[in-house]
Amino acid sequence: xxxxxxxxxxxxxxxxxxxxxxxxxxxxxxxxxxxxxxxxxxxxxxxxxxxxxxxxxxxxxxxxxxxxxxxxxxxxxxxxxxxxxxxxxxxxxxxxxxxxxxxxxxxxxxxxxxxxxxxxxxxxxxxxxxxxxxxxxxxxxxxxxxxxxxxxxxxxxxxxxxxxxxxxxxxxxxxxxxxxxxxxxxxxxxxxxxxxxxxxxxxxxxxxxxxxxxxxxxxxxxxxxxxxxxxxxxxxxxxxxxxxxxxxxxxxxxxxxxxxxxxxxxxxxxxxxxxxxxxxxxxxxxxxxxx
Amino acid sequence: xxxxxxxxxxxxxxxxxxxxxxxxxxxxxxxxxxxxxxxxxxxxxxxxxxxxxxxxxxxxxxxxxxxxxxxxxxxxxxxxxxxxxxxxxxxxxxxxxxxxxxxxxxxxxxxxxxxxxxxxxxxxxxxxxxxxxxxxxxxxxxxxxxxxxxxxxxxxxxxxxxxxxxxxxxxxxxxxxxxxxxxxxxxxxxxxxxxxxxxxxxxxxxxxxxxxxxxxxxxxxxxx
Ligand SMILES: Nc1ncnc2c1ncn2[C@@H]1O[C@H](COP(=O)(O)OP(=O)(O)O)[C@@H](O)[C@H]1O
Ligand SMILES: [Mg+2]
Numbered sequence: 266x267x268x269x270x271x272x273x274x275x276x277x278x279x280x281x282x283x284x285x286x287x288x289x290x291x292x293x294x295x296x297x298x299x300x301x302x303x304x305x306x307x308x309x310x311x312x313x314x315x316x317x318x319x320x321x322x323x324x325x326x327x328x329x330x331x332x333x334x335x336x337x338x339x340x341x342x343x344x345x346x347x348x349x350x351x352x353x354x355x356x357x358x359x360x361x362x363x364x365x366x367x368x369x370x371x372x373x374x375x376x377x378x379x380x381x382x383x384x385x386x387x388x389x390x391x392x393x394x395x396x397x398x399x400x401x402x403x404x405x406x407x408x409x410x411x412x413x414x415x416x417x418x419x420x421x422x423x424x425x426x427x428x429x430x431x432x433x434x435x436x437x438x439x440x441x442x443x444x445x446x447x448x449x450x451x452x453x454x455x456x457x458x459x460x461x462x463x464x465x466x467x468x469x470x471x472x473x474x475x476x477x478x479x480x481x482x483x484x485x486x487x488x489x490x491x492x493x494x495x496x497x498x499x500x501x502x503x504x505x506x507x508x509x510x511x512x513x514x515x516x517x518x519x520x521x522x523x524x525x526x527x528x529x530x531x532x533x534x535x536x537x538x539x540x541x542x543x544x545x546x547x548x549x550x551x552x553x554x555x556x
Numbered sequence: 557x558x559x560x561x562x563x564x565x566x567x568x569x570x571x572x573x574x575x576x577x578x579x580x581x582x583x584x585x586x587x588x589x590x591x592x593x594x595x596x597x598x599x600x601x602x603x604x605x606x607x608x609x610x611x612x613x614x615x616x617x618x619x620x621x622x623x624x625x626x627x628x629x630x631x632x633x634x635x636x637x638x639x640x641x642x643x644x645x646x647x648x649x650x651x652x653x654x655x656x657x658x659x660x661x662x663x664x665x666x667x668x669x670x671x672x673x674x675x676x677x678x679x680x681x682x683x684x685x686x687x688x689x690x691x692x693x694x695x696x697x698x699x700x701x702x703x704x705x706x707x708x709x710x711x712x713x714x715x716x717x718x719x720x721x722x723x724x725x726x727x728x729x730x731x732x733x734x735x736x737x738x739x740x741x742x743x744x745x746x747x748x749x750x751x752x753x754x755x756x757x758x759x760x761x762x763x764x765x766x767x768x769x770x771x772x773x774x775x776x777x778x779x780x
Contacts, residue, residue: 428654435642435645438633438635441606442632443628443629444628444629444658486645491651
């Protein structure tokens with residue numbers, strides 16, 4: 266089965282495209298995900314996915330109605346909605362320092378409801394499935410370019426401002442004493458996160474975008490001893506699950522987001538249990554030595 | 557740096573904490589802030605650092621209004637219990653200090669600082685595995701890293717043992733000897749090992765005494 270997967274992988278253009286998209290997302294997701302974890306923004310990543318979904322479904326509805334919004338591609342309206350949503354959240358967070366999670370729940374529910382209405386009126390209920398659970402095998406060239414451009418921008422951002430981003434993420438107060446404009450950095454990160462979420466939407470699915478960002482990082486944190494090692498391990502696990510997930514999605518005909526995240530979870534569980542066993546052994550050994 | 561505070565009042569919502577407080581520090585002064593829990597010591601330094609926005613009263617640094625001030629890298633700050641820090645994600649002491657170093661800080665100075673603070677041996681440890689005392693000294697090192705002109709320490713020795721506390725105060729004295737202004741909050745430590753120049757005592761009823769060293773009644777202050 267895996268052999269035919271490999272031969273198909275290079276035989277079909279759509280498979281190569283899916284692989285390329287997967288490899289890039291495999292780095293991008295845990296890279297952004299590690300900052301999301303440090304800053305405890307997982308819930309916000311989820312919310313942004315729902316914003317993005319409203320844009321996607323609205324775009325589908327508009328094209329059904331014959332209104333052509335600057336591009337036919339739903340990705341673009343999804344991206345705009347996600348970024349606007351991100352800016353609103355950031356504004357909200359600043360005005361209400363101790364903002365309630367309940368407002369996020371309202372936003373998520375509203376997003377889900379609106380999307381459902383738009384999807385059904387667009388007579389595109391079939392694509393709900395794609396956007397809920399991800400379909401990396403059907404991504405087109407537009408999508409490929411969007412992923413590559415996003416990756417290039419994020420890579421540049423981390424190359425030039427990685428230190429500042431990390432400083433702000435761990436400790437906003439102390440970042441100020443490096444002369445960093447903390448608000449500007451938070452805004453930049455929120456916009457970046459919004460873009461990445463909307464770009465990941467089609468292959469990971471709205472329900473699984475934040476999982477794909479966070480679960481490999483969680484596994485990395487179990488094994489990592491430093492920031493660098495944790496990130497490298499997370500990227501390794503992420504790539505592994507993208508690859509295995511792609512294979513499962515293709516051969517079992519299941520949604521790619523679901524497949525990738527399932528592999529992610531299996532890895533996390535394995536890592537957690539192995540770590541536990543090793544730790545127990547060590548403690549037992551130490552007890553023996555002392556007694 | 558010259559620090560001038562004029563008639564500062566501060567409240568969290570309806571909870572008034574500081575009332576009409578004024579003081580001036582010249583470059584190289586060493587101020588010890590004493591007072592019971594809840595008397596507003598942390599609140600005062602957060603006002604000075606622009607973390608608490610000042611609405612009533614004025615603060616000047618070298619005669620520049622705090623609202624126009626932008627040279628924050630001149631300050632080093634160790635917050636009380638460092639609760640602002642996001643823990644859990646693995647990061648080593650060395651990584652942490654690199655991230656919070658300005659470009660011109662050199663590695664040998666960093667090592668010397670860690671040695672002085674007695675934490676050189678944990679440089680490659682994950683900070684999430686450190687004891688409270690070790691962590692506290694890591695954050696002290698971080699505050700001193702970029703050669704600040706003003707060092708603000710909020711109960712910096714709260715979880716450090718007695719011997720290391722003494723070393724620590726010696727280090728602070730040395731830095732102060734090099735001309736760095738020090739503002740140090742403590743409500744437990746004796747002033748015996750400190751080369752302080754001024755004492756500010758805050759009371760729960762929002763009154764305060766600001767005294768220069770020679771004129772202050774040490775016994776009274778130690779009682780707080
Ligand atoms: N962020 C805050 N919001 C509301 N009240 C606060 C806050 N921080 C401190 N307080 C209150 O202000 C008073 C002074 O606190 P603080 O400055 O921390 O005192 P100290 O450092 O002298 O122990 C206390 O009554 C405390 O409960
Ligand atoms: Mg305090």
